[in-house]
Amino acid sequence: MAPTATNHINASFFRDPTTAWLGPDKRWRVIIGSQIKDKGLAFLYRSKDFVYWIKAKHPLHSENYSGMWECPDFFPVSTNSRKGVDTSIIGLKTKHVLKASVGKTPHDCYIIGTYNVTADKFIPEEGSMNGVSALRYDYGKFYASKTFFDSARTGGFCWDGLMNHRLKKMISRRAIPRGLWLDKSGKQLVQWPIPEVEKLRAKKVNLPSKLLRGKSLLPVSGITAAQADVEISFEITKFEKAEVLDPNWTNPQLLCSQKGASVKGALVLMCSDQNRSSLNNDNDKTTYGAFLDVDPVHEKLSLRSLIDHSIVESFGGGGKACITARVYPTLAIDDEAHFLCIQLWN
Missing domain, CATH: 2.60.120.560 (Exo-inulinase; domain 1)
Known part of the structure; x- marks a missing residue:
């Protein structure tokens, strides 16, 4: 059966599963965004066959006073390459990114840290900011993003909705897909439009230096x-x-x-x-x-x-x-x- 909210969890605060990853014990894992009182958290579920899921005793990570975590994301990034990293990779040359769309703000916030696969816990790096003070994917209108992986990169895109009062309706859009990698300091993500976007260029105009x-x-x-x-x-x-x-x-x-x-x-x-x-x-x-x-x-x-x-x-x-x-x-x-x-x- 699919992961479901237990009795002490409000079903309306239980949604948006991530892409599942396979652990070294050959069990699948997935996290789901939730909220208990004012604490935002990512519940962790495990499965042997990708059909029946069992909730772990503790969440992958949680943060007090951050509110609901929507569209959580959890993925590895390389410390020495811009290339994408398979979601199941764990090692000395990788760090992990935990991202949540914090409904209270609303912003897409992320933390860089390490993944203790034995304890199934995410450990933020020392000095990193959590919750609503964490780093952001984007400092404008950007929400509900999700990452994807292929052999060339780890990438992401977002959906966002905005009420247009003149038209009296919700105007939705998707951002241009972006490649994601660690900057040289290892303390933040760098984002850049995927190279395929450049194929859309039709007329080039160059301005001389001035x-x-x-x-x-x-x-x-x-x-x-x-x-x-x-x-x-x-x-x-x-x-x-x-x-x-x-x-x-x-x-x-x-x-x-x-x-x-x-x-x-x-x-x-x-x-x-x-x-x-x-x-x-x-x-x-x-x-x-x-x-x-x-x-x-x-x-x-x-x-x-x-x-x-x-x-x-x-x-x-x-x-x-x-x-x-x-x-x-x-x-x-x-x-x-x-x-x-x-x-x-x-």
């Missing part, structure tokens, strides 16, 4: 902004006017909202400002932000944005931080959508 001073407006002709794959990189030559990061700045989204997307601290702050995305004030105009772990002294700053009509997915620092936004322009639609590069620099 020295930017003050406010620069750079129209980009030859393409429509309704659908575009935009990559930009730049180097910083002087840091005298760069704003020093205040230790009290712990909420990048709030910081972007207060200072605007042109904040001087953009060396470490990635913003997605929807404030001017539509003339219709009924549409959501939330400003999103994420701290970007880059070293502008020794590496270029880069940004890639995939634009598909109402969806904008941005990847900063080669995928170290991602922000997905939903925009509903009133006038800039289809061929009336134009691309303009605006650089604000002090």
Whole structure:
């Protein structure tokens, strides 16, 4: 029989099984998202034949005050390669990622750690943040993601629903599939659109390098902004006017909202400002932000944005931080959508 909620579990807080994996004892395992009071947890079930499932005595992992864990995910990642790792692999060259869509926030949060297969427990790495403070797949509109595996990569995609008040209905969408791997520090995931996306490119426009001073407006002709794959990189030559990061700045989204997307601290702050995305004030105009772990002294700053009509997915620092936004322009639609590069620099 399939895993079912027991008497002490509210059946409405018991859903979204992960992809099953096979342990070294030849038993299948699967986790299911749940909530007991305000504790979020991932129940663990085992099976010998993939038909009859028995609940383990303890969850794979739990976190107080985090609320319901929807669409949990649990998978290994390589510590020395970007290639995908089979879901049953356990070893010294792998770490494990536990992800949950935390309904209280709502965000897709993840923790990096190790999997004790003997005790069937997930152990977060020392210093990692749990629950609603954990790292996020995406710092914009991104929820209910799931991973997949093939021989080339571990990847993921998400579903998200948003109420459009003008149309008075739920607008759903799926994000572009992303490859997932550990960054060189081993402390966070890097995400990047799968290479197949580049086959959708139809017309290429190259802009020459340019020295930017003050406010620069750079129209980009030859393409429509309704659908575009935009990559930009730049180097910083002087840091005298760069704003020093205040230790009290712990909420990048709030910081972007207060200072605007042109904040001087953009060396470490990635913003997605929807404030001017539509003339219709009924549409959501939330400003999103994420701290970007880059070293502008020794590496270029880069940004890639995939634009598909109402969806904008941005990847900063080669995928170290991602922000997905939903925009509903009133006038800039289809061929009336134009691309303009605006650089604000002090």
